[in-house]
Amino acid sequence: MLGHHVRRSPSACAVLDRRTGGSLTYGELWQRAGALAADLADRGVRPGSLVAVAAGPSIDLVVALTGVLRAGAAYVPLDPHAPAARVATILRDCGDPPVVVGGGAAGRLPAGHPVLPVPDGPAADDLDLPPADDDEAVAYVSFTSGSTGKPKGVLVPHRAIARLVVSPNYCTVAPGDRVAGMANPAFDATTFELWGALTAGATVVVLPTPAELPVEQWLGLVADTGVDTMFLTTSMFHTIARERPDAFAGLGTLVVGGEQLDLELTRRVLDAGPPGRLVNGYGPTETTTFATAYHCTRESLRDRAKVPIGFALQRTELHVLDDDLSPVAPGEQGELCVGGPGVALGYLGRPELTASKFVADPRTGQTLYRTGDIVRETADGALELLGRRDRQVKLRGFRIELEEIEHAAVATRLAGHVFVEKVGDGAQATLVGFALPAPGVVPADLPGLLRDRLTERLPGYMIPGRWVVLDVVPLGPTGKADRTAMLAAISPQRTAGNPAGLDLVGAVVAEVLGGVEVAATDNFLDLGGNSILAVQVASRLGARLAATVDPAELLLAETMAEFAATLPGTAVRTA
Template identity: 55%
Template sequence: MRPDERTVLSLVRDQVERRPGAVAVSGHGEDLTYRRLWDLAGTLAAGLVARGVRRGDLVAVAVNPSVDLVVAFLGVLRAGAAYLPLDNRAPADRLAVILDEAAPAVVLHARDRTRWTTPLPPGLTPVTVPDEVSSQVGTVEIGPDDPAYVAYTSGSTGRPKGVVVPHRAVVRLVTDADYCPLGPDDRVASLSNPAFDATTFEVWAPLAAGGAVVAIPSPVDLVLEDWAAALGELSITAMFLTTSLFHSVARELPTAFEQLEHLVVGGEQLDAEMVRRVLGSRPPGRIVNGYGPTETTTFAAVFECSAEAMRDVARTPIGYPLQKTTLHVLDEHLRPVSAGETGELCIGGPGVALGYLGRPELTAERFVLAPAAGERIYRTGDLVRQLPGGALEVVGRRDRQVKLRGFRIELEEVEQAAAATGLVDAVFVEKVGEGPAATLVGFALPTAGGQEELPVALRARLAEVLPDYMVPARWVVLSHVPLGPTGKADRGELLALLETVSRTDGDLPIESVDDICRVWREVLRVPQVEPCDNFIDLGGNSLLAVQAAARMNEFLITSVEPAEILLAESAAELGARVRPAGAVG
């Protein structure tokens, strides 16, 4: 088979033939060999075909990271279909919108359905991932341009958009991958939300190389020291982490990655100081900054963060093109700019997606044939410039799209959802801060006679239609909308309304609820925390809970996990359940 004819299935099938008895997938005490993975996927595929699934159809996958997730993905591909991974943390209404547009006839569930908590709309045929091998699917002919999966991202029109990714794009990502060379002895961590396209790397990169996919908890689910120990116990050699999650771990436990051969970080601007902190503290074999929109299949550019490369760097570059990928810096007319000048990053090569599901106008706008590039390219909207050494550096956005904790968010979608509640006459949403301290802040002008508890009401209403990472953690209620010289809302003046709070010294021992409040205040960077305050209501999230737990555990007899902080009704309620070091009785 010629390289340009390969599909994801052919890559995995090659490993099944070469090492049928090697472990392909591991998780929750269960191992699957390559042969058993292939046969279970074949059993699932046969069941899907029997239910009418055909080449090019979409199959929804409501499964969290696990052995079953890999069986589900491979089974869908063996049926000739494309998988649609769902987000277990998304509101039911948002999933309903996605499923209504994508219209999959079947939804796959794990054997243990209790791990999936978000209700799905009726009308979908439920199928459970098999645990026994039975009838196998026949050969289903597919090619490199057949869809492999559809990943939904935030949309600027207030409507999520589905990116259709073909087999050739995944093959480009995982073969001859110098940015993260894997082999049969590698064990790659699987911990990302399946709806996030990092899963593409986590699953198919190790399977294409004859290695193992290993489902592990996220750092937000365990005490950091326990999580780091689990990496060693599970013999993890390679891992992807979102930038914000990397920042959180690097800040609290920079030695956590020492047993890794490869650590790939991506999703947001990578803090150079955090990288240097890890490099100076028993680092992994290599750290790579990976950049790439969903529309270009996980990664399009990479930068190896060696000690030498990071020595005098103030802002971590996104680096150089991935294998078989082209990067073009173009002006608004799609003409190349001179080296060092700022332009829009446009990406070409086999990693570029087919387009947006059911959105031909948007596809034509963002996926274009550029004469200067001589190929079909994706317009990222990111503004970049070429540094003297040839690496690219992101300097901003053409639109108002932001990234938060690895998730791409169109701020207009959040604003439109808030306006649709009928609670506000005007609303503006901005991203404030960087790394794990980044958060969304909303500015709202209430309707006439508006509600006294507008922030609470807005959070509740938005939680019904948006995933948690898109709901602003903080709201500022406006008495009027400040206007700039052109008559438009002055967003700079809005941001000036926010108080700038400096971090205070966090090395004092925790002796009371007041000290828990102090730690929360430092981590959340808010002016005041009262015992009755709730961590999430103050702007907390899972990444900041990791930091808070790490600081508190230095002084507590009984360890506090990040989930306990997130679930606590208040600082006082959490304080009633823990004891400070030195406490008696």
């Protein structure tokens, strides 16, 4: 599909990087990818091999992924922000493959690991290296968090990418369009951003994320580049929509996904100046980015209590099943199981886990992926997401779906976002709620108001014993709500002499410095930090705190505790 546009329009712009000012035409991309494919072949890479890629959103990333596929291999995108220990685990699971490195991203790789730079020019010989023509061949391996704490590699075949981007029923991308490229490469939104653009003859525009710039500056950059198609995580969409509900009016298509979309914020955007098409996308990595989509309009949301996840993507089958994999009655809740060419092949080196999640439909024998998500079909056939099977907890003998509490709390309209977690074990176990006050609600009053209202809706054992009032929803590296940061605010290690935000500072510094242990009395420079690493720490903290963090404060502070005290806002405060 990419080769078609290379032959038809070799001088058309394939990638434009607004970070560096660089660009590549389709012809140049194909040539540089061919050079990399030749280098990989010289290193012994063959069809079916795995090749890791360490690069952030950039021209180098696009060249690297294209080059690996031109070699007939499968790419393994590494999270540029992942701790070194996690990177090492992923590489071991993949059999220690070579790593293609772009943009100086080799710092987190194990010492001595084989690396290849991204070529900055074409191959010496004009090699004809066609991409793999086996639709069942693995195109990439995407590592996601596992319930055991060990990441699991999802094997995504070429046919699954084609299902996502060929003749999509949820958006339209055409030659001349510009698609934003911002996603963390380890997040499968990259599949939509890059291959959705390049297989359509459009341009990938590499941009900073909204977390890296003030909102107004970021919006100006988007407008200047002429981007018309974009993906945002739900949390990032919510953050921008609160500040500027008219921010997306210049876009042709905005796809939002990752978490439950806030109904009232969505309506505000639709009223203030919506994009040409606002799509709520849903899908686990195992179903290749999206399995369902819902076109949000004033009319489609008029009588809704929540934003649905919608209807099946093209060439995708959806089944709402009970525990025995039998269909439930219309309107009843059940587990969403997905079939069709978008379903992955399974997990790398995890046959038992694969067998438990990728199952045969007892009626047809077709492979279905069990999402673990509980849904129900509404009167018009759209699906609503109700919660997850694996977030069911047991407390004092009662089984509790945490999402049920979250939905009930949001329904009070006292809080815009609510997250509930079980904390502790045995007799010390309790439910803790984290809530962002709705406009007009006094933060100090929110815990009592929620307790009173939830008493009317839920049994006593489902009402959180403690509430933490959020100033902002802290975000993780992929833009999703960071529950770990929320829980850090109630860590028993926090004392009056331990400034709010210190746990988060320690966690982020440890990530950037490769997993070192960080204490409150440690000095950043003594730990191996420098000015460049300080910028990385400040950027990640700024994203999680939804604020601007000055890296100079980290370099000047004598200790981590002193730096934490300078943060422009506390991510959470207890009440």
